[in-house]
Ligand SMILES: [Zn+2]
Ligand SMILES: [Zn+2]
């Protein structure tokens with residue numbers, strides 16, 4: 001009983017954090033932000049569930065670390081096929097939502113999902129010189 005309440009709370013907190021972050025967040029970011037109200041395993045399970053429920057998207061960063069971003073506007077299908085930008089200075093991972101990935105595949109191949117993460121310096125860091 002107590003456990004269920006805690007997981008529900010954790011889920012709400014994690015989703016809120018991802019939505020408000022304004023960038024993609026990693027497991028570590030989430031764990032830090034929650035200030036220890038739940039352990040790694042709980043966070044992992046909550047993230048799995050949020051992904052299944054199509055509330056968040058999983059993004060693989062340049063270093064192979066999985067990050068999470070909120071689902072904004074997937075209507076018919078839940079995809080996140082745009083370019084992601086990983087800043088080498090502040091380490092933030094942003095969604096470049098206007099840069100949709102499109103590929104022309106050979107006949108017989110069907111596109112489902114693509115992950116493309118670009119590494120460089122983001123607009124915040126470049127404007128600080
Ligand atoms: Zn989505
Ligand atoms: Zn930056």
Ligand SMILES: [Zn+2]
Nearest residue numbers: 069080095096
């Ligand atoms: Zn994105």
